[in-house]
Amino acid sequence: MNLSYIATLMPALMQGLAQTLKLFALTLIFSLPLGLVFTLGSISRVPPLRWVSRIYIWIFRGTPLMLQLFFIYYGLPFMGLTFDRFPAAVLTFVLNYAAYFAEIYRAGIQSIDRGQHEAAKTLGFTPWQTMRYIIIPQTVSRVIPPVCNETITLVKDTALVTAIGVGELLKAAQGAVNRDVNITAYAVAALIYLAITFVMTMAYERLERYFSRHQKKEG
Amino acid sequence: MPILQVENVSKQFGSFEALRDISLTVEKGEAVAIIGSSGSGKSTLLRCVCNLEKVSAGQILIDGEALVSTQSGVVRYPKEKEIRRICMKTAMVFQQFNLFPHLTCLENVTITPIKILKQNKAEALANAKRLLQLVGLEDKADSYPAMLSGGQQQRVAIARALAINPDIMLFDEPTSALDPELTAEVTAVIAKLAAQDITMLIVTHEMEFARSVADRILFFEDGQIIGQGSSADFFDNQQNERIKRFLSGFQK
Numbered sequence: 422m423n424l425s426y427i428a429t430l431m432p433a434l435m436q437g438l439a440q441t442l443k444l445f446a447l448t449l450i451f452s453l454p455l456g457l458v459f460t461l462g463s464i465s466r467v468p469p470l471r472w473v474s475r476i477y478i479w480i481f482r483g484t485p486l487m488l489q490l491f492f493i494y495y496g497l498p499f500m501g502l503t504f505d506r507f508p509a510a511v512l513t514f515v516l517n518y519a520a521y522f523a524e525i526y527r528a529g530i531q532s533i534d535r536g537q538h539e540a541a542k543t544l545g546f547t548p549w550q551t552m553r554y555i556i557i558p559q560t561v562s563r564v565i566p567p568v569c570n571e572t573i574t575l576v577k578d579t580a581l582v583t584a585i586g587v588g589e590l591l592k593a594a595q596g597a598v599n600r601d602v603n604i605t606a607y608a609v610a611a612l613i614y615l616a617i618t619f620v621m622t623m624a625y626e627r628l629e630r631y632f633s634r635h636q637k638k639e640g
Numbered sequence: 641m642p643i644l645q646v647e648n649v650s651k652q653f654g655s656f657e658a659l660r661d662i663s664l665t666v667e668k669g670e671a672v673a674i675i676g677s678s679g680s681g682k683s684t685l686l687r688c689v690c691n692l693e694k695v696s697a698g699q700i701l702i703d704g705e706a707l708v709s710t711q712s713g714v715v716r717y718p719k720e721k722e723i724r725r726i727c728m729k730t731a732m733v734f735q736q737f738n739l740f741p742h743l744t745c746l747e748n749v750t751i752t753p754i755k756i757l758k759q760n761k762a763e764a765l766a767n768a769k770r771l772l773q774l775v776g777l778e779d780k781a782d783s784y785p786a787m788l789s790g791g792q793q794q795r796v797a798i799a800r801a802l803a804i805n806p807d808i809m810l811f812d813e814p815t816s817a818l819d820p821e822l823t824a825e826v827t828a829v830i831a832k833l834a835a836q837d838i839t840m841l842i843v844t845h846e847m848e849f850a851r852s853v854a855d856r857i858l859f860f861e862d863g864q865i866i867g868q869g870s871s872a873d874f875f876d877n878q879q880n881e882r883i884k885r886f887l888s889g890f891q892k
């Protein structure tokens with residue numbers, strides 16, 4: 422392993438990393454709010470909404486992400502829906518992660534004490550106003566730790582899209598390894614993933630501290 | 641016209657009858673205390689009045705408006721929106737306070753007037769400060785509930801309930817979750833409200849408090865009112881053996 426060899430790898434790895442981060446960011450931007458939509462659906466008092474949301478969550482959590490990826494990229498064209506690799510990857514990840522986030526949010530919402538709903542109701546809040554002003558704000562601090570965990574999983578899951586040929590970090594490393602018959606690129610890629618998850622873990626600890634500030638006495 | 645009229649209300653949980661044909665009225669300015677043993681239906685009655693439970697039969701009128709009525713065996717509630725409007729004439733204070741932990745004390749008091757009643761912000765704020773002062777907590781306005789003692793939390797909950805300017809305040813064992821030394825600060829606030837002729841229906845296990853604050857006492861047993869009277873009469877001239885036994889259990 423020498424540094425000048427590593428330096429020659431970097432442009433390709435950095436390009437791959439850019440794709441990885443783009444997939445990561447797009448997935449979060451769309452799946453975090455979409456998850457809330459499915460959460461509200463899954464606890465809705467309107468039965469069709471409830472069932473559609475629950476079945477959706479069940480399917481996307483109950484089948485492998487890789488299979489979903491293959492289905493959307495290779496399978497949907499048979500039904501006349503064709504996506505390029507990268508959009509197919511984003512779509513799959515958004516749909517999949519939305520289901521996971523929906524479950525996290527639902528657990529968070531349902532962990533809020535019944536007394537909160539009752540207090541709001543006796544003050545004249547509609548169910549929606551109760552959600553908006555009372556339940557969801559309290560849920561935020563409770564779901565932050567599991568959501569953060571999930572996003573760390575997401576960083577690693579992005580590597581799965583190599584399977585449909587998206588040129589992200591792992592794919593770039595793999596290309597270099599095959600070309601040079603040298604596994605250094607894998608090691609560098611591993612270090613990059615570690616660096617990302619390390620920085621995220623640090624950031625999340627601060628975030629959690631910030632959001633749990635009201636729980637402590639003399640916060 | 642009475643502020644609250646409960647007529648022939650029954651409430652079933654499955655096959656269990658928590659309230660059996662209960663009738664009572666609370667007049668404007670009156671403080672009425674409900675006492676009785678555990679499981680006798682006291683909370684259930686309050687919860688029916690503020691629509692946390694639906695009655696199985698009977699009629700509830702708040703300030704003359706029907707929250708629920710029953711005609712030839714059919715229980716009828718108005719539309720949700722109408723229910724909310726009628727129930728906002730009542731305000732409930734819970735045993736467990738149920739303050740909103742993500743909001744400061746001041747915000748707990750202002751959230752309903754501002755977000756739900758769409759009152760002018762400045763007015764709502766001024767009114768909330770006045771209410772916090774009334775319960776003796778103006779200096780805790782910016783604290784979060786978790787930083788307060790139970791007694792202080794309950795006083796904020798009282799201010800929060802008063803902020804919707806209800807016609808009748810409902811208290812469900814407001815001091816039961818409190819240490820004895822904190823009970824006094826809450827009962828003092830409630831006594832202050834009674835002195836201002838705020839209409840109240842109070843469920844309590846504090847006999848001294850009931851005697852001093854309430855104009856009238858209702859005694860619940862097995863989902864029925866088996867005795868009632870003016871405060872002095874009820875405690876000092878009680879004839880009913882069952883109630884006498886209950887009361888003697890509270891003598892220190």
Ligand SMILES: Nc1ncnc2c1ncn2[C@@H]1O[C@H](COP(=O)(O)OP(=O)(O)OP(=O)(O)O)[C@@H](O)[C@H]1O
Pocket residue numbers: 653656658676677678679680681682683684685
């Ligand atoms: N949601 C419910 N489902 C089934 N049974 C219930 C429910 N709520 C109350 N009950 C029953 O109804 C009866 C009356 O309950 P309630 O809470 O009104 O009593 P209480 O007089 O307030 O008692 P306590 O002094 O212990 O608070 C009890 O036997 C209780 O178990």
Ligand SMILES: [Mg+2]
Pocket residue numbers: 682683684812813
């Ligand atoms: Mg009770």
